[in-house]
Amino acid sequence: MPEPIIKTVDLHKHFGQVQALRGVDLEVMPAQVAVIIGPSGSGKSTLLRCINHLEKPTHGHVYIDGVDLEDKKTKINAVRAEIGMVFQLFNLFPHLTARQNITLAQQVVRKRRDAEREQIARDLLARVGIPEKADVYPGQLSGGQQQRVAIARALAMNPKIMLFDEPTSALDPEMIKEVLDVMLDLAKTGMTMVCVTHEMGFARAAANRIIFMDEGLVIEDTTPEELYRNPRHERTKLFLSKILQH
Amino acid sequence: MSVMEEVSLARPEIKSRKTFSQQMRDFPWWGVVLVLGITLAFVAMLQSEQYRAALQFIVNPDNTTEIAAGILIKTGVRVTLLVTVVSYVIALVLGLILGIMRVSGNPILFHLSTLYVEVMRGVPMLVLILWIGFVVVPGLRDATNGAFELSRVQGGIAGLALGYAAYLAEVYRAGIESIHKGQMEAARSLGMSYVQAMRHVILPQAIRRVVPPLANDFVAMLKDSALVSVVAVPEILQSARLYVSRTFRAFEGYNSAALLYLILTLLFVFLVRYIEGRWRVDA
Numbered sequence: 001m002p003e004p005i006i007k008t009v010d011l012h013k014h015f016g017q018v019q020a021l022r023g024v025d026l027e028v029m030p031a032q033v034a035v036i037i038g039p040s041g042s043g044k045s046t047l048l049r050c051i052n053h054l055e056k057p058t059h060g061h062v063y064i065d066g067v068d069l070e071d072k073k074t075k076i077n078a079v080r081a082e083i084g085m086v087f088q089l090f091n092l093f094p095h096l097t098a099r100q101n102i103t104l105a106q107q108v109v110r111k112r113r114d115a116e117r118e119q120i121a122r123d124l125l126a127r128v129g130i131p132e133k134a135d136v137y138p139g140q141l142s143g144g145q146q147q148r149v150a151i152a153r154a155l156a157m158n159p160k161i162m163l164f165d166e167p168t169s170a171l172d173p174e175m176i177k178e179v180l181d182v183m184l185d186l187a188k189t190g191m192t193m194v195c196v197t198h199e200m201g202f203a204r205a206a207a208n209r210i211i212f213m214d215e216g217l218v219i220e221d222t223t224p225e226e227l228y229r230n231p232r233h234e235r236t237k238l239f240l241s242k243i244l245q246h
Numbered sequence: 247m248s249v250m251e252e253v254s255l256a257r258p259e260i261k262s263r264k265t266f267s268q269q270m271r272d273f274p275w276w277g278v279v280l281v282l283g284i285t286l287a288f289v290a291m292l293q294s295e296q297y298r299a300a301l302q303f304i305v306n307p308d309n310t311t312e313i314a315a316g317i318l319i320k321t322g323v324r325v326t327l328l329v330t331v332v333s334y335v336i337a338l339v340l341g342l343i344l345g346i347m348r349v350s351g352n353p354i355l356f357h358l359s360t361l362y363v364e365v366m367r368g369v370p371m372l373v374l375i376l377w378i379g380f381v382v383v384p385g386l387r388d389a390t391n392g393a394f395e396l397s398r399v400q401g402g403i404a405g406l407a408l409g410y411a412a413y414l415a416e417v418y419r420a421g422i423e424s425i426h427k428g429q430m431e432a433a434r435s436l437g438m439s440y441v442q443a444m445r446h447v448i449l450p451q452a453i454r455r456v457v458p459p460l461a462n463d464f465v466a467m468l469k470d471s472a473l474v475s476v477v478a479v480p481e482i483l484q485s486a487r488l489y490v491s492r493t494f495r496a497f498e499g500y501n502s503a504a505l506l507y508l509i510l511t512l513l514f515v516f517l518v519r520y521i522e523g524r525w526r527v528d529a
Contacts, residue, residue, distance in 0.1 A: 052435055054431055054434065054435060077434075077437045077438065077439050078437065080434060080435055080436070080437045081436065081437025082437075083435070084435075084436075085431075085432075085435040087428060087431070087432060089426075089428055091426075091428035091429060091431065091432035092432075093429065093432070093433075093447050093451075094451065095450050095451050095454065104436075104446055104447075105433075105436035105437060105438060108438060108442050108446060109436060109437040109438055109442070150432075153436070154435075154436070157436060157437060
């Protein structure tokens with residue numbers, strides 16, 4: 001029986017009076033692609049951010065590959081280097097070119113040599129379909145191109161897990177597909193992925209698991225087909241009817 | 247025949263033009279007036295024996311060289327520039343360290359830097375300079391039995407630098423805090439430590455953003471350097487005061503000092519504007 005690569009136990013996160021997470025138990029197996037959906041404020045992003053410890057849980061534990069992130073002895077930077085994260089607003093480093101965005105962490109975290117990291121940057125930019133944009137600054141790229149550079153930047157660390165926090169929500173409609181295509185290709189390579197997204201087409205095509213969250217709890221955890229065909233909870237039905245209407 | 251006619255996207259290019267009043271508004275008339283005024287005042291002053299003597303004394307009290315050669319290389323103007331530049335460089339470095347401490351999560355670093363900034367900003371610069379000149383410098387000298395004694399110029403520089411470090415620290419802090427928190431999160435999510443993220447991601451952006459206010463503070467410091475005259479540093483104002491007390495010609499003495507300060511600050515104001523223009527273009 002393989003061990004889960006991500007495991008959360010009774011995860012709680014409070015922001016003052018707001019209880020963003022109220023006891024989430026989740027296990028993600030290696031090579032699984034899990035999509036998290038749910039209304040805004042349901043705790044999806046908070047859960048994702050707890051997985052790489054950008055948010056410190058108020059209560060409970062997160063285990064990555066069996067390592068407890070709450071353990072004081074855990075080297076959090078080393079764990080984070082194994083978890084790539086893609087943000088809604090891309091968060092590219094605006095003072096660096098696309099290529100430098102991809103090589104910076106390779107240099108200072110992975111301590112890779114110049115030639116090696118440049119080669120990796122070239123390969124990744126080709127993989128996300130914009131090899132010609134290597135020496136362009138993020139400000140001169142479209143949203144879709146920026147997000148693809150952001151994905152390449154995360155992949156350059158050779159992560160075991162990729163987290164996507166609404167990666168297409170800030171994009172114009174015509175750019176969503178180019179980002180989803182890159183994510184779809186990534187899913188095919190056997191990458192463990194946890195994606196907060198409302199792109200149902202992507203969920204159906206790539207996800208082997210879909211998790212519906214509401215009010216800080218996991219309400220349903222099943223396959224995409226099962227969720228569409230047979231949502232068990234009223235809240236899930238209501239939510240699906242809202243996002244699938246058009 | 248096709249109903250769908252090809253729509254041409256080509257359109258004649260329309261150039262946007264400024265109206266006459268916009269052009270008048272954008273032209274630096276104030277600069278023209280200022281430069282003309284200064285030139286006229288300077289030429290007029292050089293006609294007068296008394297003014298020549300006053301200017302001569304301020305830029306070069308030794309009376310050994312001509313005024314033109316005296317500017318920049320002799321006392322007065324030279325000391326003002328020396329005090330300003332050295333104090334500014336020290337304040338830039340010290341301010342950066344304090345600014346980083348001000349945004350640190352470490353309670354000791356945070357409270358130490360906040361204490362420093364609040365104390366320094368709460369004391370008038372003039373008081374600070376007097377205090378260092380007449381309390382700290384003699385105190386250090388006596389405590390070390392004369393082994394460690396700062397000169398008047400060094401004492402003046404210390405006062406300006408320590409005071410301005412507090413102001414610059416706040417400029418840096420504002421710059422660091424103006425960087426979207428997603429930048430730090432992106433850097434940390436790649437496995438960078440806090441220090442690595444600061445050094446490679448946050449500071450390069452923050453410092454770029456605060457270059458204009460930092461350059462502005464250089465001009466402010468140039469003017470505040472006149473304060474060190476109270477501890478008898480022989481810069482422009484002190485030379486002018488000395489001249490006035492010897493000759494009782496306050497008019498010539500202080501007019502000359504004001505003109506020299508104005509020329510210096512204007513030179514740097516134009517430089518600052520140039521720098522601002524260059525750095526405003528965000529990458």
